[in-house]
Amino acid sequence: MSTEILTIARLGSGGDGIADTPGGPVYVPFTLPGETVAVARVKNHGTVVSMSSASPERVEPPCAHFGPDGRNGTCGGCTLQHAGDALYHDFKRSLVVQALKSKGLTPEVAPLVVARPGERRRVVFTARKTEKGMLVGFNQAGSHHIVSIDHCPISSEGILSRLEAIRRVAAAIATSAEPFRVTVLETLAGLDLAFEGVKKVGDRERRAVTETVLALRAGINRVSSDGEILIEPQKPEIEFSGLRVSPPAGGFTQATKPAEEAMAELVLTALGKAKRVADLFAGAGTFALRIARQAKVHAVEGDEKALKALDHAARNTQGLKPVSVERRDLFRRPLMASELKAYDAVVFDPPRAGAEDQCKELARSGVKTIVAVSCNPISLARDLAILTAAGYRIRLVTPIDQFLWSAHVEAVAVLDK
Structure with a gap:
């Protein structure tokens, strides 16, 4: 050294x-x-x-857990609390600009849609049972050390106000001193706790979780372990612009509601008067259900539970255009160009790996409007390069901050032909 x-x-x-x-x-x-x-x-x-x-x-970080001199330990959840807004926002936008430029793409990139403190409705904690009690917090960067937290400026008040309840449920389910994860989602009427990596959850732990949740009386809607529901006093629901959906246990949801709404507005505006839309990697209906207010939708998703949640919401919401669903692994079996020709527009929102094979089929399809939603600028740039090589024009790319003070950025790209 x-x-x-x-x-x-x-x-x-x-x-x-x-x-x-x-x-x-x-x-x-x-x-x-x-x-x-x-x-x-x-x-x-x-x-x-x-x-x-x-x-x-440089600014004073708002959190006592941040940085090498964090007063309460160095949490690894944030990396940029010390950067002023102008520098931070420029940095986030530049991640998208530079990724596109690496593929020879120089479209118009809009200003960043910014994130605010206290917006995170979904947070992933690490937990571990110790001799001194239950640790619930975030891992120190590059370490297995858990920094126990009692506050977090990115998280919603609905989560922070129930930290002690989360610790109590975590203590009830823990079977050893091994660390595990808990994804906490704030829903309309309480928290949805999805545990992962708890080894050998048996009858004793199930009883302990049930007793703990019932003793809390309110605030916890559901507890699951690796997808198995242990207790569900009230079915958790979230809203997609007024449309209620019950997401599957541990299922994917956007981390903040403002970012989700910003993405949805961009998608709906781009679709315009399209009458038949395919929503690929549709999840539990983040975009499909909103689109169904103005167009027929075919929603394609590989996760069966997410697709069932989407279908159930569509069937039980009045005033929507027809919504059809299809369970399909789009990585192994993308919609072919011949199938895509039935649609006026296509929306796709894949995981971080992107949608390379699906974009190759889209490139051959001639669909008039394509909206790409991405959580990874690198894979987005690759996918857009495939489409532009086939004659598509990128109308606009909008970067969206959803993970405040981190190096993660979302983007929505609108293309037409």
Whole structure:
């Protein structure tokens, strides 16, 4: 290990500051462009020892768990609380711009749709039973150490106000000192707790969870373990612009409602007067159910439980256009160009890996309007390059912040032909 003085040139794609040296780039967490720092260096990674020149863009982090000097431990959930809004927003937008540019794409990229503190309705905690009690929090960056939290500026008040209830249920289900995860979703009438990785949950744990939830009287709608529902005092529901849906236990939902609504508005505006729309990777109906207010929808999704939730909501909501559903693994069996020709427009919202094979079929289909929703600018750029090579024009790309103070960014791209 060596100590040296470095000047930070830029932010890397993960949010770390990068200093250029004769031996290559050195990544220094919690630094900003223009700062001069003394670092303890190990290979291409530096840890700040002291700072002689701070950026005017540096701000006081709002969370006591943030940064190497976090007063209550260094939580790994956020990477950029020390960056002022202007720098942070430019960084998020640039992730999309640079990913597109790497594929030779230079479309219009709108300003970032920003995220605000307290918006996160879905949070994933790590938990572990110890001799001193139940730890529930976030892992320290690059470590298995769990930083127990009592507050979190990104999370909704509905989650923060029930942290003790979450700890009590976690303690009831824990079978060993091994760590496990709990995804907490704030629904319309309480929390949905989905545990993953709890080993050998038996009758004793099931009884303990049931007794704990009933003793809490209210606030916990459902508890599941690796998809198995242990107790469900009230079916959890969320709203898609007024349309109520009960998501499957542990199923995917967008992390914040404002980001979801921003994406949905972009999708609906882009579809215009399309009369028949295919929604691919439809999940539990984030877009399909909204689209059904103005067009016929064919929703395609590989997850059976999510598709059932979508179908149930569509069948029990008045005033929608016809909604058909199809369970299909779009990675192994994408909709073919011949099938896609039946639609005026297509929306696709795949996992991080993107939709490469599906885009190859879309490229051959001639569908007039395509809306791509993505949580990964790299795979989005690859997919858009496939479509533009076939003659599609990118009308607009809009970056959307959903994971505040992180290096993750969403985007919605609108294409036509």
